Amino acid sequence: MPVITQATAALVDIEVETVRTDAVQSFLKQETLLVEISTDEGLTGVGYSYTIGTGGRAVLAMLRDHLLPLLPGQDSRNVEHIWTTLFRSTRATTVGAITSLALAAVDTALWDLRGLRSQSPLWQLAGGYRPEVPLYDTEGGWLHLSTEELVEGALASQQRGFRGVKIKVGKEHIADDRSRLLAVREAIGQEMHLMVDANQSMTSAEAIRRARAFEDANLFWFEEPLPADDVSGHARLAESTSIPVAVGESMYSIAQFRDYLHRGAAGIVQVDVARIGGITPWLKVAHLAEAYNVAVCPHFLMELHVSLTAAVPNGEYVEYIPQLRGVTNTELEIRDGRAIAPNTPGLGIDWNRDRLDDRTVA
Known part of the structure:
Protein backbone atom coordinates (compact mmCIF):
# COMPACT_ATOMS: atom_id res chain seq x y z
CA MET A 1 0.00 0.00 0.00
CA PRO A 2 1.47 3.40 -1.00
CA VAL A 3 0.57 4.97 2.34
CA ILE A 4 1.82 8.47 3.13
CA THR A 5 4.34 8.38 5.97
CA GLN A 6 5.60 11.96 5.96
CA ALA A 7 4.77 15.36 4.47
CA THR A 8 6.93 18.46 4.80
CA ALA A 9 6.86 22.01 3.44
CA ALA A 10 9.41 24.77 2.93
CA LEU A 11 9.45 28.30 1.59
CA VAL A 12 12.08 29.01 -1.07
CA ASP A 13 12.75 32.49 -2.48
CA ILE A 14 13.72 32.40 -6.16
CA GLU A 15 14.97 35.64 -7.64
CA VAL A 16 13.52 36.93 -10.92
CA GLU A 17 15.70 36.66 -13.99
CA THR A 18 14.80 40.11 -15.31
CA VAL A 19 12.91 43.22 -14.22
CA ARG A 20 9.18 42.58 -14.68
CA THR A 21 6.59 45.37 -14.48
CA ASP A 22 2.96 45.74 -15.50
CA ALA A 23 0.18 48.27 -15.01
CA VAL A 24 -0.29 47.52 -11.30
CA GLN A 25 2.84 45.90 -9.85
CA SER A 26 6.40 44.65 -10.15
CA PHE A 27 7.39 40.99 -9.90
CA LEU A 28 9.83 41.10 -6.99
CA LYS A 29 10.61 37.42 -6.43
CA GLN A 30 8.95 34.04 -6.60
CA GLU A 31 8.04 32.84 -3.13
CA THR A 32 7.99 29.11 -3.80
CA LEU A 33 6.10 26.69 -1.56
CA LEU A 34 7.79 23.31 -1.86
CA VAL A 35 6.00 20.21 -0.51
CA GLU A 36 7.53 16.74 -0.25
CA ILE A 37 5.33 13.69 0.38
CA SER A 38 6.91 10.32 1.19
CA THR A 39 5.25 6.90 1.19
CA ASP A 40 5.99 3.52 2.75
CA GLU A 41 6.96 2.19 -0.70
CA GLY A 42 10.06 4.39 -0.64
CA LEU A 43 8.89 7.09 -3.06
CA THR A 44 8.91 10.84 -2.51
CA GLY A 45 6.86 13.22 -4.60
CA VAL A 46 7.75 16.91 -4.85
CA GLY A 47 5.13 19.55 -5.56
CA TYR A 48 5.16 23.32 -5.56
CA SER A 49 3.17 26.52 -5.65
CA TYR A 50 4.13 30.19 -5.64
CA THR A 51 3.40 33.83 -4.99
CA ILE A 52 5.10 36.78 -6.71
CA GLY A 53 6.51 38.35 -3.57
CA THR A 54 3.94 38.43 -0.76
CA GLY A 55 1.91 35.95 1.26
CA GLY A 56 4.30 33.01 1.05
CA ARG A 57 4.59 32.60 4.82
CA ALA A 58 0.80 32.62 5.17
CA VAL A 59 0.55 29.76 2.67
CA LEU A 60 3.33 27.92 4.50
CA ALA A 61 1.43 28.28 7.79
CA MET A 62 -1.72 26.88 6.15
CA LEU A 63 0.28 23.87 4.98
CA ARG A 64 2.13 23.19 8.22
CA ASP A 65 -0.66 23.96 10.68
CA HIS A 66 -3.69 22.56 8.85
CA LEU A 67 -3.16 20.53 5.69
CA LEU A 68 -0.01 18.45 6.05
CA PRO A 69 -1.02 16.90 9.41
CA LEU A 70 -4.01 15.32 7.61
CA LEU A 71 -1.85 13.40 5.15
CA PRO A 72 0.01 10.63 7.08
CA GLY A 73 -1.88 7.35 6.82
CA GLN A 74 -3.69 8.33 3.61
CA ASP A 75 -3.41 6.19 0.47
CA SER A 76 -1.46 8.49 -1.87
CA ARG A 77 -3.21 7.00 -4.92
CA ASN A 78 -6.54 8.49 -3.87
CA VAL A 79 -5.79 11.95 -5.20
CA GLU A 80 -9.41 13.09 -5.59
CA HIS A 81 -10.25 11.91 -2.08
CA ILE A 82 -7.26 13.69 -0.55
CA TRP A 83 -7.92 16.92 -2.44
CA THR A 84 -11.56 16.97 -1.36
CA THR A 85 -10.70 16.08 2.24
CA LEU A 86 -8.21 18.93 2.49
CA PHE A 87 -10.55 21.36 0.77
CA ARG A 88 -13.41 20.52 3.14
CA SER A 89 -11.14 20.92 6.14
CA THR A 90 -10.57 24.57 5.17
CA ARG A 91 -14.14 25.66 4.52
CA ALA A 92 -13.64 28.87 6.50
CA THR A 93 -10.94 30.06 4.07
CA THR A 94 -12.27 28.87 0.72
CA VAL A 95 -12.53 29.99 -1.99
CA GLY A 96 -9.37 32.06 -1.72
CA ALA A 97 -5.76 32.46 -2.71
CA ILE A 98 -4.08 31.16 0.46
CA THR A 99 -6.02 27.90 0.54
CA SER A 100 -5.79 27.27 -3.21
CA LEU A 101 -2.04 27.88 -3.29
CA ALA A 102 -1.54 25.50 -0.36
CA LEU A 103 -3.74 22.82 -1.95
CA ALA A 104 -1.78 23.11 -5.19
CA ALA A 105 1.54 22.38 -3.50
CA VAL A 106 0.10 19.18 -2.03
CA ASP A 107 -1.78 18.12 -5.16
CA THR A 108 1.20 18.53 -7.49
CA ALA A 109 3.29 16.40 -5.12
CA LEU A 110 0.64 13.67 -5.27
CA TRP A 111 0.64 13.78 -9.07
CA ASP A 112 4.43 13.58 -9.00
CA LEU A 113 4.07 10.41 -6.93
CA ARG A 114 1.53 9.07 -9.42
CA GLY A 115 3.99 9.49 -12.24
CA LEU A 116 6.93 8.05 -10.31
CA ARG A 117 4.89 5.00 -9.31
CA SER A 118 3.66 4.29 -12.84
CA GLN A 119 6.88 5.49 -14.50
CA SER A 120 4.79 7.84 -16.64
CA PRO A 121 5.41 11.49 -17.60
CA LEU A 122 2.77 13.99 -16.55
CA TRP A 123 1.71 14.91 -20.07
CA ALA A 341 6.89 18.13 -22.54
CA PRO A 342 9.36 16.18 -20.34
CA ASN A 343 9.28 12.41 -20.77
CA THR A 344 10.74 11.68 -17.34
CA PRO A 345 8.34 10.15 -14.78
CA GLY A 346 6.31 12.54 -12.64
CA LEU A 347 6.23 16.31 -13.07
CA GLY A 348 9.48 16.24 -15.03
CA ILE A 349 11.16 18.99 -13.00
CA ASP A 350 14.75 18.13 -12.05
CA TRP A 351 15.22 20.10 -8.84
CA ASN A 352 18.73 21.01 -7.68
CA ARG A 353 18.67 20.32 -3.93
CA ASP A 354 21.72 22.39 -3.07
CA ARG A 355 20.34 25.47 -4.82
CA LEU A 356 16.96 25.01 -3.16
CA ASP A 357 18.62 24.72 0.25
CA ASP A 358 20.59 27.91 -0.37
CA ARG A 359 17.35 29.81 -1.06
CA THR A 360 15.20 28.28 1.69
CA VAL A 361 13.96 30.99 4.05
CA ALA A 362 11.44 29.06 6.19
Whole structure:
Protein backbone atom coordinates (compact mmCIF):
# COMPACT_ATOMS: atom_id res chain seq x y z
CA MET A 1 0.00 0.00 0.00
CA PRO A 2 1.47 3.40 -1.00
CA VAL A 3 0.57 4.97 2.34
CA ILE A 4 1.82 8.47 3.13
CA THR A 5 4.34 8.38 5.97
CA GLN A 6 5.60 11.96 5.96
CA ALA A 7 4.77 15.36 4.47
CA THR A 8 6.93 18.46 4.80
CA ALA A 9 6.86 22.01 3.44
CA ALA A 10 9.41 24.77 2.93
CA LEU A 11 9.45 28.30 1.59
CA VAL A 12 12.08 29.01 -1.07
CA ASP A 13 12.75 32.49 -2.48
CA ILE A 14 13.72 32.40 -6.16
CA GLU A 15 14.97 35.64 -7.64
CA VAL A 16 13.52 36.93 -10.92
CA GLU A 17 15.70 36.66 -13.99
CA THR A 18 14.80 40.11 -15.31
CA VAL A 19 12.91 43.22 -14.22
CA ARG A 20 9.18 42.58 -14.68
CA THR A 21 6.59 45.37 -14.48
CA ASP A 22 2.96 45.74 -15.50
CA ALA A 23 0.18 48.27 -15.01
CA VAL A 24 -0.29 47.52 -11.30
CA GLN A 25 2.84 45.90 -9.85
CA SER A 26 6.40 44.65 -10.15
CA PHE A 27 7.39 40.99 -9.90
CA LEU A 28 9.83 41.10 -6.99
CA LYS A 29 10.61 37.42 -6.43
CA GLN A 30 8.95 34.04 -6.60
CA GLU A 31 8.04 32.84 -3.13
CA THR A 32 7.99 29.11 -3.80
CA LEU A 33 6.10 26.69 -1.56
CA LEU A 34 7.79 23.31 -1.86
CA VAL A 35 6.00 20.21 -0.51
CA GLU A 36 7.53 16.74 -0.25
CA ILE A 37 5.33 13.69 0.38
CA SER A 38 6.91 10.32 1.19
CA THR A 39 5.25 6.90 1.19
CA ASP A 40 5.99 3.52 2.75
CA GLU A 41 6.96 2.19 -0.70
CA GLY A 42 10.06 4.39 -0.64
CA LEU A 43 8.89 7.09 -3.06
CA THR A 44 8.91 10.84 -2.51
CA GLY A 45 6.86 13.22 -4.60
CA VAL A 46 7.75 16.91 -4.85
CA GLY A 47 5.13 19.55 -5.56
CA TYR A 48 5.16 23.32 -5.56
CA SER A 49 3.17 26.52 -5.65
CA TYR A 50 4.13 30.19 -5.64
CA THR A 51 3.40 33.83 -4.99
CA ILE A 52 5.10 36.78 -6.71
CA GLY A 53 6.51 38.35 -3.57
CA THR A 54 3.94 38.43 -0.76
CA GLY A 55 1.91 35.95 1.26
CA GLY A 56 4.30 33.01 1.05
CA ARG A 57 4.59 32.60 4.82
CA ALA A 58 0.80 32.62 5.17
CA VAL A 59 0.55 29.76 2.67
CA LEU A 60 3.33 27.92 4.50
CA ALA A 61 1.43 28.28 7.79
CA MET A 62 -1.72 26.88 6.15
CA LEU A 63 0.28 23.87 4.98
CA ARG A 64 2.13 23.19 8.22
CA ASP A 65 -0.66 23.96 10.68
CA HIS A 66 -3.69 22.56 8.85
CA LEU A 67 -3.16 20.53 5.69
CA LEU A 68 -0.01 18.45 6.05
CA PRO A 69 -1.02 16.90 9.41
CA LEU A 70 -4.01 15.32 7.61
CA LEU A 71 -1.85 13.40 5.15
CA PRO A 72 0.01 10.63 7.08
CA GLY A 73 -1.88 7.35 6.82
CA GLN A 74 -3.69 8.33 3.61
CA ASP A 75 -3.41 6.19 0.47
CA SER A 76 -1.46 8.49 -1.87
CA ARG A 77 -3.21 7.00 -4.92
CA ASN A 78 -6.54 8.49 -3.87
CA VAL A 79 -5.79 11.95 -5.20
CA GLU A 80 -9.41 13.09 -5.59
CA HIS A 81 -10.25 11.91 -2.08
CA ILE A 82 -7.26 13.69 -0.55
CA TRP A 83 -7.92 16.92 -2.44
CA THR A 84 -11.56 16.97 -1.36
CA THR A 85 -10.70 16.08 2.24
CA LEU A 86 -8.21 18.93 2.49
CA PHE A 87 -10.55 21.36 0.77
CA ARG A 88 -13.41 20.52 3.14
CA SER A 89 -11.14 20.92 6.14
CA THR A 90 -10.57 24.57 5.17
CA ARG A 91 -14.14 25.66 4.52
CA ALA A 92 -13.64 28.87 6.50
CA THR A 93 -10.94 30.06 4.07
CA THR A 94 -12.27 28.87 0.72
CA VAL A 95 -12.53 29.99 -1.99
CA GLY A 96 -9.37 32.06 -1.72
CA ALA A 97 -5.76 32.46 -2.71
CA ILE A 98 -4.08 31.16 0.46
CA THR A 99 -6.02 27.90 0.54
CA SER A 100 -5.79 27.27 -3.21
CA LEU A 101 -2.04 27.88 -3.29
CA ALA A 102 -1.54 25.50 -0.36
CA LEU A 103 -3.74 22.82 -1.95
CA ALA A 104 -1.78 23.11 -5.19
CA ALA A 105 1.54 22.38 -3.50
CA VAL A 106 0.10 19.18 -2.03
CA ASP A 107 -1.78 18.12 -5.16
CA THR A 108 1.20 18.53 -7.49
CA ALA A 109 3.29 16.40 -5.12
CA LEU A 110 0.64 13.67 -5.27
CA TRP A 111 0.64 13.78 -9.07
CA ASP A 112 4.43 13.58 -9.00
CA LEU A 113 4.07 10.41 -6.93
CA ARG A 114 1.53 9.07 -9.42
CA GLY A 115 3.99 9.49 -12.24
CA LEU A 116 6.93 8.05 -10.31
CA ARG A 117 4.89 5.00 -9.31
CA SER A 118 3.66 4.29 -12.84
CA GLN A 119 6.88 5.49 -14.50
CA SER A 120 4.79 7.84 -16.64
CA PRO A 121 5.41 11.49 -17.60
CA LEU A 122 2.77 13.99 -16.55
CA TRP A 123 1.71 14.91 -20.07
CA GLN A 124 0.64 11.31 -20.73
CA LEU A 125 -0.69 10.68 -17.23
CA ALA A 126 -2.98 13.71 -17.47
CA GLY A 127 -4.32 12.91 -20.95
CA GLY A 128 -1.53 12.44 -23.49
CA TYR A 129 -2.81 14.55 -26.40
CA ARG A 130 0.56 15.60 -27.90
CA PRO A 131 4.17 15.87 -26.71
CA GLU A 132 4.83 19.53 -27.59
CA VAL A 133 3.07 22.91 -27.44
CA PRO A 134 3.68 26.30 -29.13
CA LEU A 135 5.27 29.07 -27.05
CA TYR A 136 4.53 32.76 -26.81
CA ASP A 137 6.99 35.16 -25.19
CA THR A 138 6.18 37.59 -22.38
CA GLU A 139 9.73 38.41 -21.27
CA GLY A 140 10.24 41.08 -23.94
CA GLY A 141 6.96 42.90 -23.35
CA TRP A 142 7.08 44.49 -19.90
CA LEU A 143 5.53 47.90 -19.35
CA HIS A 144 8.72 49.76 -18.42
CA LEU A 145 10.42 48.87 -21.71
CA SER A 146 10.66 51.48 -24.46
CA THR A 147 9.00 51.02 -27.83
CA GLU A 148 12.38 50.30 -29.36
CA GLU A 149 13.06 47.61 -26.75
CA LEU A 150 9.63 46.06 -27.34
CA VAL A 151 10.30 45.86 -31.07
CA GLU A 152 13.76 44.42 -30.52
CA GLY A 153 12.42 41.79 -28.12
CA ALA A 154 9.57 40.81 -30.44
CA LEU A 155 11.90 40.36 -33.39
CA ALA A 156 14.25 38.25 -31.27
CA SER A 157 11.33 36.03 -30.25
CA GLN A 158 10.26 35.73 -33.87
CA GLN A 159 13.75 34.63 -34.87
CA ARG A 160 13.64 31.94 -32.16
CA GLY A 161 10.49 30.55 -33.75
CA PHE A 162 8.02 31.65 -31.06
CA ARG A 163 4.47 31.83 -32.44
CA GLY A 164 3.47 34.92 -30.45
CA VAL A 165 4.57 37.78 -28.19
CA LYS A 166 2.71 39.55 -25.41
CA ILE A 167 2.93 43.26 -24.60
CA LYS A 168 1.82 44.85 -21.34
CA VAL A 169 -0.64 47.73 -21.69
CA GLY A 170 -1.99 50.30 -19.25
CA LYS A 171 -0.01 53.43 -20.01
CA GLU A 172 -1.58 56.63 -18.74
CA HIS A 173 -2.43 57.78 -22.26
CA ILE A 174 -4.17 55.48 -24.70
CA ALA A 175 -2.05 56.87 -27.54
CA ASP A 176 1.09 55.48 -25.88
CA ASP A 177 -0.34 51.96 -25.68
CA ARG A 178 -1.55 52.15 -29.26
CA SER A 179 1.72 53.44 -30.73
CA ARG A 180 3.72 50.76 -28.92
CA LEU A 181 1.46 47.99 -30.21
CA LEU A 182 1.41 49.26 -33.78
CA ALA A 183 5.19 49.52 -33.81
CA VAL A 184 5.52 45.90 -32.73
CA ARG A 185 2.87 44.78 -35.23
CA GLU A 186 4.62 46.55 -38.08
CA ALA A 187 7.94 44.94 -37.11
CA ILE A 188 6.71 41.34 -36.81
CA GLY A 189 4.16 41.36 -39.64
CA GLN A 190 0.61 40.06 -39.58
CA GLU A 191 1.20 36.32 -39.21
CA MET A 192 2.78 36.29 -35.74
CA HIS A 193 0.30 36.44 -32.86
CA LEU A 194 0.34 39.60 -30.74
CA MET A 195 -1.31 39.55 -27.31
CA VAL A 196 -1.82 42.33 -24.74
CA ASP A 197 -2.22 42.18 -20.96
CA ALA A 198 -3.70 44.96 -18.78
CA ASN A 199 -3.38 43.12 -15.44
CA GLN A 200 -6.84 44.05 -14.14
CA SER A 201 -6.04 47.78 -14.30
CA MET A 202 -9.06 49.16 -16.16
CA THR A 203 -12.71 49.99 -15.68
CA SER A 204 -15.27 48.42 -18.00
CA ALA A 205 -15.69 51.65 -19.96
CA GLU A 206 -11.93 52.16 -20.34
CA ALA A 207 -11.38 48.56 -21.46
CA ILE A 208 -14.02 48.97 -24.18
CA ARG A 209 -12.40 52.25 -25.27
CA ARG A 210 -8.91 50.75 -25.43
CA ALA A 211 -10.08 47.60 -27.20
CA ARG A 212 -11.49 49.81 -29.97
CA ALA A 213 -8.18 51.65 -30.18
CA PHE A 214 -6.33 48.32 -30.41
CA GLU A 215 -8.54 46.72 -33.10
CA ASP A 216 -6.24 47.49 -36.04
CA ALA A 217 -3.25 45.93 -34.25
CA ASN A 218 -4.76 42.51 -35.06
CA LEU A 219 -4.55 41.22 -31.47
CA PHE A 220 -4.82 37.55 -30.59
CA TRP A 221 -6.24 38.38 -27.16
CA PHE A 222 -6.85 41.16 -24.60
CA GLU A 223 -5.85 39.74 -21.21
CA GLU A 224 -7.26 40.62 -17.78
CA PRO A 225 -8.50 44.10 -18.67
CA LEU A 226 -10.78 44.24 -15.59
CA PRO A 227 -10.72 42.91 -12.01
CA ALA A 228 -11.20 39.15 -12.03
CA ASP A 229 -14.48 39.30 -10.10
CA ASP A 230 -16.12 41.57 -12.69
CA VAL A 231 -17.78 38.89 -14.79
CA SER A 232 -20.45 41.21 -16.19
CA GLY A 233 -17.83 43.78 -17.21
CA HIS A 234 -15.85 41.16 -19.11
CA ALA A 235 -19.06 39.96 -20.76
CA ARG A 236 -19.85 43.52 -21.94
CA LEU A 237 -16.31 43.91 -23.25
CA ALA A 238 -16.47 40.60 -25.12
CA GLU A 239 -19.70 41.70 -26.81
CA SER A 240 -18.17 45.01 -27.87
CA THR A 241 -14.96 43.84 -29.54
CA SER A 242 -13.68 41.27 -32.01
CA ILE A 243 -10.58 40.76 -29.83
CA PRO A 244 -10.86 37.57 -27.73
CA VAL A 245 -10.91 38.31 -23.99
CA ALA A 246 -8.44 36.22 -21.97
CA VAL A 247 -8.98 35.59 -18.25
CA GLY A 248 -8.20 33.04 -15.57
CA GLU A 249 -4.85 33.61 -13.89
CA SER A 250 -6.57 35.31 -10.93
CA MET A 251 -9.39 32.80 -10.47
CA TYR A 252 -9.34 30.30 -7.64
CA SER A 253 -12.28 27.95 -8.25
CA ILE A 254 -13.85 25.90 -11.01
CA ALA A 255 -17.15 27.70 -10.44
CA GLN A 256 -15.60 31.05 -11.39
CA PHE A 257 -14.58 29.63 -14.76
CA ARG A 258 -18.03 28.14 -15.23
CA ASP A 259 -19.61 31.57 -14.73
CA TYR A 260 -17.26 33.24 -17.21
CA LEU A 261 -17.73 30.57 -19.86
CA HIS A 262 -21.50 30.41 -19.42
CA ARG A 263 -21.80 34.18 -19.90
CA GLY A 264 -19.47 34.30 -22.90
CA ALA A 265 -17.01 36.46 -20.96
CA ALA A 266 -13.92 34.33 -21.69
CA GLY A 267 -12.56 33.74 -25.18
CA ILE A 268 -9.29 32.30 -23.84
CA VAL A 269 -8.92 30.44 -20.51
CA GLN A 270 -5.66 31.07 -18.63
CA VAL A 271 -6.09 28.75 -15.67
CA ASP A 272 -3.02 28.70 -13.38
CA VAL A 273 -2.28 25.33 -11.76
CA ALA A 274 -1.11 26.96 -8.52
CA ARG A 275 -3.96 29.41 -8.15
CA ILE A 276 -6.73 26.95 -9.02
CA GLY A 277 -5.51 24.50 -6.37
CA GLY A 278 -3.47 21.94 -8.28
CA ILE A 279 -3.50 19.61 -11.25
CA THR A 280 -6.73 17.92 -10.17
CA PRO A 281 -8.92 21.04 -10.56
CA TRP A 282 -6.78 22.39 -13.45
CA LEU A 283 -7.81 19.46 -15.61
CA LYS A 284 -11.46 19.98 -14.72
CA VAL A 285 -11.26 23.60 -15.85
CA ALA A 286 -9.50 22.57 -19.07
CA HIS A 287 -12.20 20.03 -19.89
CA LEU A 288 -14.92 22.54 -18.98
CA ALA A 289 -13.37 25.00 -21.42
CA GLU A 290 -13.26 22.27 -24.07
CA ALA A 291 -17.00 21.77 -23.63
CA TYR A 292 -17.44 25.47 -24.49
CA ASN A 293 -15.00 25.18 -27.43
CA VAL A 294 -12.53 27.56 -25.73
CA ALA A 295 -8.74 27.23 -25.83
CA VAL A 296 -6.55 26.93 -22.73
CA CYS A 297 -3.38 29.05 -22.54
CA PRO A 298 -2.25 28.83 -18.89
CA HIS A 299 -0.58 31.59 -16.94
CA PHE A 300 3.12 31.43 -15.96
CA LEU A 301 4.75 28.23 -14.51
CA MET A 302 5.89 27.09 -17.94
CA GLU A 303 7.95 24.23 -16.51
CA LEU A 304 4.77 22.61 -15.20
CA HIS A 305 2.17 23.94 -17.61
CA VAL A 306 3.96 22.51 -20.65
CA SER A 307 2.93 19.00 -19.59
CA LEU A 308 -0.65 19.98 -18.73
CA THR A 309 -1.17 21.96 -21.93
CA ALA A 310 0.21 19.02 -23.91
CA ALA A 311 -2.21 16.69 -22.13
CA VAL A 312 -5.46 18.25 -23.36
CA PRO A 313 -6.77 18.79 -26.92
CA ASN A 314 -7.69 22.45 -26.36
CA GLY A 315 -4.28 23.40 -24.95
CA GLU A 316 -3.05 26.08 -27.35
CA TYR A 317 -0.10 27.98 -25.88
CA VAL A 318 2.49 27.93 -23.09
CA GLU A 319 3.73 31.27 -21.76
CA TYR A 320 7.50 31.68 -21.90
CA ILE A 321 8.70 33.18 -18.60
CA PRO A 322 11.68 31.17 -17.34
CA GLN A 323 11.78 31.16 -13.55
CA LEU A 324 13.20 27.86 -12.30
CA ARG A 325 16.57 27.82 -14.07
CA GLY A 326 18.33 28.89 -10.88
CA VAL A 327 17.06 25.88 -8.91
CA THR A 328 16.93 23.07 -11.48
CA ASN A 329 19.53 20.91 -13.19
CA THR A 330 17.85 21.00 -16.59
CA GLU A 331 15.85 23.57 -18.55
CA LEU A 332 12.64 23.37 -20.51
CA GLU A 333 13.45 21.94 -23.93
CA ILE A 334 12.48 24.26 -26.79
CA ARG A 335 12.52 23.23 -30.43
CA ASP A 336 11.51 25.55 -33.26
CA GLY A 337 9.44 27.73 -30.95
CA ARG A 338 7.68 24.80 -29.32
CA ALA A 339 8.03 23.57 -25.74
CA ILE A 340 8.68 19.85 -25.42
CA ALA A 341 6.89 18.13 -22.54
CA PRO A 342 9.36 16.18 -20.34
CA ASN A 343 9.28 12.41 -20.77
CA THR A 344 10.74 11.68 -17.34
CA PRO A 345 8.34 10.15 -14.78
CA GLY A 346 6.31 12.54 -12.64
CA LEU A 347 6.23 16.31 -13.07
CA GLY A 348 9.48 16.24 -15.03
CA ILE A 349 11.16 18.99 -13.00
CA ASP A 350 14.75 18.13 -12.05
CA TRP A 351 15.22 20.10 -8.84
CA ASN A 352 18.73 21.01 -7.68
CA ARG A 353 18.67 20.32 -3.93
CA ASP A 354 21.72 22.39 -3.07
CA ARG A 355 20.34 25.47 -4.82
CA LEU A 356 16.96 25.01 -3.16
CA ASP A 357 18.62 24.72 0.25
CA ASP A 358 20.59 27.91 -0.37
CA ARG A 359 17.35 29.81 -1.06
CA THR A 360 15.20 28.28 1.69
CA VAL A 361 13.96 30.99 4.05
CA ALA A 362 11.44 29.06 6.19
